[in-house]
Amino acid sequence: MIFRWSAALAMLAAIGMPAGNSAFLSKSLSPVPVTSVKPTTRNARSVLYMGPPADPTAPITETYGEGSRKYRRTVYTHNEWVKHRSSDRFAKNVGSFLNSGIYKQIGGEVALCTGVAVFVWAWNLLVGGYQDLSGAMHDPIITANWAMMIGLPSTPFTTVSSSLGLLLAFRTNQSYKRWDEARKFWGLNINHTRDLNRMATAWYGNQSDFDGTTFMEPSTEELAKINPAERQYLLGQVSLMTWAFVRSMKRHLSPPAEDEEDYVAEIKARLSPDQAENVISAVHRPNRALYDLSVAIEKLPMHFVRKDAINTNLSIFEDTLGGSERLLSSPVPLFYSRHTARFLLTWLLFLPFALYEPFANSWNHIVMIPSTVFISVCLFGIEELATQLEEPFTILPMQGFCDKIGANCDEIVSWAGQGQDDDADVVRQNLEALMPSR
Numbered sequence: 001m002i003f004r005w006s007a008a009l010a011m012l013a014a015i016g017m018p019a020g021n022s023a024f025l026s027k028s029l030s031p032v033p034v035t036s037v038k039p040t041t042r043n044a045r046s047v048l049y050m051g052p053p054a055d056p057t058a059p060i061t062e063t064y065g066e067g068s069r070k071y072r073r074t075v076y077t078h079n080e081w082v083k084h085r086s087s088d089r090f091a092k093n094v095g096s097f098l099n100s101g102i103y104k105q106i107g108g109e110v111a112l113c114t115g116v117a118v119f120v121w122a123w124n125l126l127v128g129g130y131q132d133l134s135g136a137m138h139d140p141i142i143t144a145n146w147a148m149m150i151g152l153p154s155t156p157f158t159t160v161s162s163s164l165g166l167l168l169a170f171r172t173n174q175s176y177k178r179w180d181e182a183r184k185f186w187g188l189n190i191n192h193t194r195d196l197n198r199m200a201t202a203w204y205g206n207q208s209d210f211d212g213t214t215f216m217e218p219s220t221e222e223l224a225k226i227n228p229a230e231r232q233y234l235l236g237q238v239s240l241m242t243w244a245f246v247r248s249m250k251r252h253l254s255p256p257a258e259d260e261e262d263y264v265a266e267i268k269a270r271l272s273p274d275q276a277e278n279v280i281s282a283v284h285r286p287n288r289a290l291y292d293l294s295v296a297i298e299k300l301p302m303h304f305v306r307k308d309a310i311n312t313n314l315s316i317f318e319d320t321l322g323g324s325e326r327l328l329s330s331p332v333p334l335f336y337s338r339h340t341a342r343f344l345l346t347w348l349l350f351l352p353f354a355l356y357e358p359f360a361n362s363w364n365h366i367v368m369i370p371s372t373v374f375i376s377v378c379l380f381g382i383e384e385l386a387t388q389l390e391e392p393f394t395i396l397p398m399q400g401f402c403d404k405i406g407a408n409c410d411e412i413v414s415w416a417g418q419g420q421d422d423d424a425d426v427v428r429q430n431l432e433a434l435m436p437s438r
Contacts, residue, residue, distance in 0.1 A: 110373060113373075171386040188320050197235075197413055204302060248288070286321050
């Protein structure tokens with residue numbers, strides 16, 4: 001009997017399972033505390049983070065879970081697309097398997113299912129007999145009448161597997177749609193901030209068409225001669241408040257611990273003290289910034305019809321802001337997510353009971369253990385992908401979008417007067433030639 005128990009312990013050691021497996025599982029499943037990590041330097045706030053942290057001293061919580069989300073804010077250029085399409089992409093992705101934040105995040109669940117598989121495997125060997133490494137068969141170690149092999153038929157699992165697949169597919173699709181919608185909102189912000197500043201710059205001080213026809217009756221008062229310094233200041237205010245709106249929207253959609261300090265510093269650095277205080281102290285900062293942008297547009301000397309066209313962009317900004325708030329405050333219905341998680345975990349926990357017999361041709365059915373690990377990683381990974389995508393804003397490079405918008409708007413307003421001044425006769429003549437006669 002002593003020999004048989006020693007043989008059983010040797011078989012457990014053969015697959016690398018410690019004898020104190022209960023303590024091992026308890027340690028694997030213990031939650032790892034997640035800490036909020038602020039940007040390390042002020043200069044790092046505009047970085048478009050890609051990949052895991054390069055700093056080897058970064059805490060482990062930066063490599064998966066909440067701490068890793070800041071490193072998923074990827075922006076592709078042509079170089080990144082070339083790497084994305086490279087022929088060795090499969091080898092690289094498999095090679096980074098152990099560094100995957102997704103797989104680290106689901107490590108506890110996979111360990112639990114693996115523990116169940118090891119228990120089923122070891123118990124059935126103890127009560128049903130086993131084969132040693134030389135190929136010799138041995139009688140069961142536990143011979144009590146109540147001891148019997150455990151297992152389940154595979155039919156229930158195959159019957160409900162299609163339903164589980166539909167639940168996971170729907171959950172993943174809806175989460176990706178939320179990410180895609182958030183990205184499109186920021187795409188609209190980028191497009192219409194450019195549009196707004198282009199129209200403001202081109203229409204500044206212009207109340208009539210190039211052929212001299214006024215919008216109103218002939219008695220409409222002509223605008224005063226353009227003061228270049230005043231024009232540059234007023235258009236600069238439009239550009240600045242455009243940036244202040246998108247930057248405030250970014251802060252509105254970001255965790256306070258991550259962005260508040262940087263946001264306040266940036267606003268105070270670029271806005272006047274009064275403007276900065278008004279925006280920072282507002283209950284709803286994006287609304288305040290949007291109001292200040294409306295005021296800046298209203299101060300521009302141009303016909304009200306053109307101002308109305310410019311203000312159309314502000315209504316679009318309200319839509320993107322409201323849509324983003326909807327995504328942030330309304331997850332996929334919780335009862336759906338919870339049922340999917342419960343269904344998936346129950347299915348995987350009982351799966352090892354159905355895998356023991358199908359792997360009878362392997363040595364002591366041992367292949368059932370790595371098979372359980374593989375299936376658990378795949379299915380838990382799909383559910384984790386959906387969970388990570390469901391809240392899209394902390395994995396979107398919103399700081400990069402804000403910096404891009406600010407740079408584009410500043411460049412557009414710097415073109416003020418080019419091709420429109422009185423000495424630009426060639427440009428004016430060409431435009432008049434293209435105008436239809438009226």
